[in-house]
Amino acid sequence: MAKSSSSSTTAPDTVWLARGRHLGPEAERDVRRNLIALKAAGVLDDFLDLDPIEAARSTDLFPRDESAAAGPYARRLFEARWRVADGVTVRAQLTTYDPESRRVESEGVTWVLAAEAERAWEAGWPSPATVFWPESDQVAWDHARVPGVRLRTTNHLPKDDGELRRLLRGCTRQSWSIHVVVHEAMTPDARGQQPITRFLPPSLRHRVVEHRATPEQALIADFAMKRELGVGLPRGGAVVLPPAPQVPGYDAERHTVRDVFLDGTEPTELLQRITEFASLPRPLPADAEQVLTRLRQGWHLLTPDEELVHARAMVTWYARALEAMTASCDLYREAAESAHAALAEAPGGNDASRTPTPAAAEQDSSPLKALTKTLALFRGPNR
Structure with a gap:
């Protein structure tokens, strides 16, 4: 104690x-x-x-x-x-x-x-x-x-x-x-x-x-x-x-x-x-x-009516939690799709065999900036 x-x-x-x-x-x-x-x-x-x-x-x-x-x-x-x-x-x-x-x-x-x-x-x-x-x-x-x-x-x-x-x-x-x-x-x-x-x-x-x-x-x-x-x-x-x-x-x-x-x-x-x-x-x-x-x-000794009220409250709570998780998953999916779209629009974004050189790295800075701006749209507190 x-x-x-x-x-x-x-x-x-x-x-x-x-x-x-x-x-x-x-x-x-x-x-x-x-x-x-x-x-x-x-x-x-x-x-x-x-x-x-x-x-x-x-x-x-x-x-x-x-x-x-x-x-x-x-x-x-x-x-x-x-x-x-x-x-x-x-x-x-x-x-x-x-x-x-x-x-x-x-x-x-x-x-x-x-x-x-x-x-x-x-x-x-x-x-x-x-x-x-x-x-x-x-x-x-x-x-x-x-x-x-x-x-x-x-x-x-x-x-x-x-x-x-x-x-x-x-x-x-x-x-x-x-x-x-x-x-x-x-x-x-x-x-x-x-x-x-x-x-x-x-x-x-x-x-x-x-x-x-x-x-x-x-x-x-x-x-x-x-x-x-x-x-x-x-x-x-x-x-x-x-x-x-x-x-x-x-x-x-x-x-x-x-x-x-x-x-x-x-x-x-x-x-x-x-x-x-x-x-x-x-x-x-x-x-x-x-x-x-x-x-x-930590009370356990519920009456049948109290058990029913508690069960309904828990169903409501889990339903709201599931809705919040679903909405969160949707936001993450939208963010991933936008990121893939930004990569695809970048010059050479689909050429996996291209070996970057110092000069190319400077050229790649532009699409990287575009990708950064795209991802920044999803950094809000509700995203």
Whole structure:
């Protein structure tokens, strides 16, 4: 996979993106089982299980360029199509990857997921992550790119200042997720230890990573966040972390909540701030842009109507290409005939046995000039 870098492209509001790591033994098996079950239940219209090399192969009917390739470390490519409210169609691709180095095999299987709807994405729609991955806690597909961080649970901040700052940098630079830090004013009971992300709308639950600071971490977490990110952490409160590069419209004061009661009740104000932040236009990381391009340019799961439209479009394209080739051949033929005519009109043009002498070479300059002028007529950009 390509390394993260900045991009000037704004993430489309029709798109849902996520990535993570699966630490179990058979990631692709877990995806297949979930897709098969959802199709049998009528949740999915259809799905495909593809070899990445075959998926990127170009054919006469489906010409593909390099943007359709998932890269040398890709293991498997899955596509799924389903419908949400009002019959809106969603198309999604999930690609699994081997580690780029054998030294990090313990990090599991990396996956990236891109989904796009026919209109602006709504938070109440089902999460594309649970289309491909089972919701069971026994399947460890929800590990974030940053080691030690998970999507579906609370993540306590490191106690060491240096580790804490490295975590903050890793979580906010070119992140595909929204990161929230909550300070526990006092050690919560079992209900308060449950992640607040469970109160979020379905499509936001797997885009938000919840970090917790213990009661004694109030000062160290506040200091580290101010130094690294320029935002503070209120005692007993929470803050939505600013990503890097900065998101236009982000306001540290606006996205800070002074009081969060971790008693199992719904933290309405914090949820509202997270939802507001999720709706802000965000720059699309370059690696996410590549994933989105593959979804759009390398899509395979066409409906019969889409296949017919595509076939007709290709017939039209080939017909126009053939017309252009025919016209080009006609021009070349006319040029060749004119050149032969010019040679025939030249003195001695048909005498192949004539041996030129220096004097004859000077005389031949005149027909050569005539031939040059004739060929010049066919040098135009359209010839």
